[in-house]
Amino acid sequence: xxxxxxxxxxxxxxxxxxxxxxxxxxxxxxxxxxxxxxxxxxxxxxxxxxxxxxxxxxxxxxxxxxxxxxxxxxxxxxxxxxxxxxxxxxxxxxxxxxxxxxxxxxxxxxxxxxxxxxxxxxxxxxxxxxxxxxxxxxxxxxxxxxxxxxxxxxxxxxxxxxxxxxxxxxxxxxxxxxxxxxxxxxxxxxxxxxxxxxxxxxxxxxxxxxxxxxxxxxxxxxxxxxxxxxxxxxxxxxxxxxxxxxxxxxxxxxxxxxxxxxxxxxxxxxxxxxxxxxxxxxxxxxxxxxxxxxxxxxxxxxxxxxxxxxxxxxxxxxxxxxxxxxxxxxxxxxxxxxxxxxxxxxxxxxxxxxxxxxxxxxxxxxxxxxxxxxxxxxxxxxxxxxxxxxxxxxxxxxxxxxxxxxxxxxxxxxxxxxxxxxxxxxxxxxxxxxxxxxxxxxxxxxxxxxxxxxxxxxxxxxxxxxxxxxxxxxxxxxxxxxxxxxxxxxxxxxxxxxxxxxxxxxxx
Ligand SMILES: Nc1ncnc2c1ncn2[C@@H]1O[C@H](COP(=O)(O)OP(=O)(O)OP(=O)(O)O)[C@@H](O)[C@H]1O
Ligand SMILES: [Mg+2]
Numbered sequence: 001x002x003x004x005x006x007x008x009x010x011x012x013x014x015x016x017x018x019x020x021x022x023x024x025x026x027x028x029x030x031x032x033x034x035x036x037x038x039x040x041x042x043x044x045x046x047x048x049x050x051x052x053x054x055x056x057x058x059x060x061x062x063x064x065x066x067x068x069x070x071x072x073x074x075x076x077x078x079x080x081x082x083x084x085x086x087x088x089x090x091x092x093x094x095x096x097x098x099x100x101x102x103x104x105x106x107x108x109x110x111x112x113x114x115x116x117x118x119x120x121x122x123x124x125x126x127x128x129x130x131x132x133x134x135x136x137x138x139x140x141x142x143x144x145x146x147x148x149x150x151x152x153x154x155x156x157x158x159x160x161x162x163x164x165x166x167x168x169x170x171x172x173x174x175x176x177x178x179x180x181x182x183x184x185x186x187x188x189x190x191x192x193x194x195x196x197x198x199x200x201x202x203x204x205x206x207x208x209x210x211x212x213x214x215x216x217x218x219x220x221x222x223x224x225x226x227x228x229x230x231x232x233x234x235x236x237x238x239x240x241x242x243x244x245x246x247x248x249x250x251x252x253x254x255x256x257x258x259x260x261x262x263x264x265x266x267x268x269x270x271x272x273x274x275x276x277x278x279x280x281x282x283x284x285x286x287x288x289x290x291x292x293x294x295x296x297x298x299x300x301x302x303x304x305x306x307x308x309x310x311x312x313x314x315x316x317x318x319x320x321x322x323x324x325x326x327x328x329x330x331x332x333x334x335x336x337x338x339x340x341x342x343x344x345x346x347x348x349x350x351x352x353x354x355x356x357x358x359x360x361x362x363x364x365x366x367x368x369x370x371x372x373x374x375x376x377x378x379x380x381x382x383x384x385x386x387x388x389x390x391x392x393x394x395x396x397x398x399x400x401x402x403x404x405x406x407x408x409x410x411x412x413x414x415x416x417x418x419x420x421x422x423x424x425x426x427x428x429x430x431x432x433x434x435x436x437x438x439x440x441x442x443x444x445x446x447x448x449x450x451x452x453x454x455x456x457x458x459x460x461x462x463x464x465x466x467x468x469x470x471x472x473x474x475x476x477x478x479x480x481x482x483x484x485x486x487x488x489x490x491x492x493x494x495x496x497x498x499x500x501x502x503x504x505x506x507x508x
Contacts, residue, residue: 017401040413261287292476
């Protein structure tokens with residue numbers, strides 16, 4: 001096998017209080033998909049950022065085509081044939097699709113300096129040509145703020161490919177894609193591999209890694225577990241190596257005699273005030289029940305639940321909680337009715353990046369439970385805030401040096417756990433979870449499922465939007481499936497099959 005395309009040689013990197021990478025070495029061959037797996041906080045993204053010139057390793061070398069190269073910025077990495085799809089979406093919402101693709105490389109028409117005029121025609125044609133090559137159907141002139149999360153993700157993929165790189169780093173590229181869109185990505189990867197490009201592929205989705213990669217390197221707590229050929233291992237081995245222990249079940253056992261109580265939330269004939277969104281949706285959730293919501297992108301699941309939570313206007317329909325009609329016109333109204341909503345887009349709507357874990361966890365609770373946290377007229381009781389934050393950080397096994405750590409320095413999956421903690425703290429009766437385990441590792445997923453089961457055993461109701469079929473089927477008591485803004489069916493979660501859900505998701 002000649003010189004490897006990329007050689008990682010004894011790389012170490014520390015942050016205050018954390019050794020994120022400890023003596024990591026492995027090689028990536030040309031024309032291969034090389035997966036990197038490990039639990040949340042294992043050091044995957046940090047390693048990728050070292051390769052891409054975003055971080056400088058404390059020790060070790062990165063060798064590209066036999067040449068040592070530690071890039072001091074991403075421009076250098078891009079110029080040397082490495083591009084990267086980041087874990088957190090990097091799009092500029094205020095710009096349109098094509099400006100986002102060619103960011104930093106916008107073509108200009110010949111003009112007398114210092115005047116610069118964008119060559120819109122060229123940019124449009126180049127974008128169409130790129131999308132055509134990748135089989136993507138996105139309007140180059142559409143504003144990015146109007147795109148769905150999954151389309152934004154596809155856009156990032158297209159941009160990474162547009163650099164004609166030799167090595168493309170993909171940090172959880174499918175975290176917000178449906179199976180159908182993921183299949184588009186896999187065919188793009190296939191095309192790239194055939195032309196000799198290598199992919200460093202990070203994902204928490206075990207089946208996906210087994211399906212598309214040739215090799216896998218496993219990290220645990222910043223150390224190297226090993227590099228294996230996929231054909232030599234199975235998924236149980238993968239899980240065991242990542243988690244460091246046996247994990248026999250992916251989902252907690254369903255309760256023997258699930259005790260479902262009275263109807264907690266009843267939604268009747270709800271219709272969005274936004275034309276073309278959802279209409280005539282009726283469903284209920286009982287105490288102690290998990291109602292899963294399945295559907296494809298565009299099914300309006302998020303729009304529906306955000307409307308129930310008062311974040312979007314509705315035109316018709318009624319909502320009852322515990323048999324009482326309620327008016328919910330804002331998230332504040334919803335919170336006062338003991339509802340919580342964990343949003344799907346943590347980067348855009350969830351995280352207060354510059355603030356600490358404690359501030360992020362308490363931001364909602366200290367507003368709605370002010371008397372609990374008020375020390376006097378001016379100050380909050382910081383000791384109590386911290387002890388509450390410490391309790392949830394521990395319960396959710398958030399990997400962090402301290403609860404005072406800035407949330408943006410946590411790994412993606414650990415940020416998600418903090419946001420979940422934010423809503424658990426409010427002790428809601430009705431908890432809406434929109435893709436709750438996106439970007440979360442297998443072990444931590446299990447912990448979140450256990451928490452969900454614990455909440456329902458206490459008589460709470462959970463509504464879980466999920467694009468992961470196994471999760472929908474493994475956790476829901478009933479599954480409501482939506483298609484293009486319509487309710488296409490509500491089925492029993494214990495007996496539901498992939499086919500049944502897919503069929504309902506594609507027609508109503
Ligand atoms: N800029 C930073 N400042 C401080 N600590 C950091 C920074 N970036 C990462 N870390 C820490 O380094 C460790 C590794 O984080 P990293 O983001 O690489 O994990 P990961 O394997 O990508 O996890 P995930 O699957 O959750 O994305 C974590 O403990 C994280 O908190
Ligand atoms: Mg990461």
